Amino acid sequence: MSATESFSRLIDIMDELRAKCPWDREQTIESLRHLTIEETYELAEAILENNMNDIRKELGDILLHIVFYAKIASETGQFTLTDVIDGICDKLVFRHPHVFGNVLVNDSEDVKTNWESLKIREGNKSTLAGVPQSLPAMVKAYRIQDKARSAGFDWDEREQVWDKIEEELGELKVEIGQMNVEKMKDEFGDFFFSMVNAARLYGIDPEAALERTNKKFIQRFNYLEQKTINSGRSLKSMTLDEMNVIWEEAKMVRQAHQP
Numbered sequence: 094m095s096a097t098e099s100f101s102r103l104i105d106i107m108d109e110l111r112a113k114c115p116w117d118r119e120q121t122i123e124s125l126r127h128l129t130i131e132e133t134y135e136l137a138e139a140i141l142e143n144n145m146n147d148i149r150k151e152l153g154d155i156l157l158h159i160v161f162y163a164k165i166a167s168e169t170g171q172f173t174l175t176d177v178i179d180g181i182c183d184k185l186v187f188r189h190p191h192v193f194g195n196v197l198v199n200d201s202e203d204v205k206t207n208w209e210s211l212k213i214r215e216g217n218k219s220t221l222a223g224v225p226q227s228l229p230a231m232v233k234a235y236r237i238q239d240k241a242r243s244a245g246f247d248w249d250e251r252e253q254v255w256d257k258i259e260e261e262l263g264e265l266k267v268e269i270g271q272m273n274v275e276k277m278k279d280e281f282g283d284f285f286f287s288m289v290n291a292a293r294l295y296g297i298d299p300e301a302a303l304e305r306t307n308k309k310f311i312q313r314f315n316y317l318e319q320k321t322i323n324s325g326r327s328l329k330s331m332t333l334d335e336m337n338v339i340w341e342e343a344k345m346v347r348q349a350h351q352p
Contacts (some may be wrong), residue, residue, distance in 0.1 A: 104174065107160050111168075122165055129158045141304055153214035171322075187211065191294035209243040220244045231300050234289040258287045 094102075109119040132154045139147035163174035188211050190196035191204065198204050209220055220243065224236045241247065248254055265280035292299040317339045321328055328336065 103160055105156075107164050111164055117161075120161070120165070122162055125158060125161060129150070129155070132158060141301060184203075187215075205243045206245075209240060229300070231285075231289060231303070234286050234300055235293055238290050238293050248294065249290075254287065254291045254294055258284070258291060261287045313340055313343035316346060 112118070131153060134149065136151035136155060139151050158176060159177070163172065163177050167173045188208055189204075189213075190207070191198040196207065197259050198207065201274060212223060213220070220240050221237055224233060226233075228236065242351060258289045261280065262286040264283050265277070267278045268276040289299045292302060318328065321331065321336075321340070
């Protein structure tokens with residue numbers, strides 16, 4: 094079956110579900126929102142795990158949601174699936190004049206710069222206007238910095254960011270020393286922002302990097318907790334040095350299982 098045939102089959106199935114399934118019939122654009130967010134995070138998880146089978150499945154779930162939203166909107170005459178597809182096609186052609194027009198680019202950086210300029214021409218009031226307000230803070234910080242870079246606002250040399258990090262860390266320590274909670278919040282935010290900036294400059298996705306650390310911590314803590322339970326003790330009764338011995342064991346176990 095071709096991609097076109099498969100897509101038509103999905104549309105037909107959606108029509109049947111909307112007409113005959115009580116649950117599907119009750120859904121609204123608002124009721125689907127949290128489910129779409131959940132599916133997006135499940136896709137992100139599959140990508141981090143590099144599980145191609147799960148990525149395939151999660152992409153299917155997200156594709157279903159796109160078709161579902163368009164189906165609901167078409168019932169009230171707001172827009173159709175054709176409108177959605179034509180809209181993205183028109184946008185891609187407009188924002189890639191180096192492919193569909195006569196604009197010349199040297200590399201991907203030129204493409205990004207042109208992209209932001211074209212968005213301004215489309216009606217965005219500023220370079221940062223396209224950053225969704227509802228994004229998680231770390232993801233938003235990365236997107237803000239990346240968009241600012243496309244407008245020419247960035248370090249001349251990426252190594253310069255480390256001076257900024259040291260500066261922010263010093264300011265944070267001063268406020269911690271004075272225990273000024275409100276200023277501590279500001280300085281923690283500035284420090285995190287500068288660390289996200291460093292990650293961006295060195296080609297690291299800070300969200301993915303932090304999630305890798307979360308997974309490592311969970312694995313090691315679970316090992317520590319289970320080994321402690323098996324020995325008939327509790328973590329609260331152990332010294333930090335005793336826990337650290339098992340923690341180091343957990344690190345070795347993880348390394349032994351890595352290819």
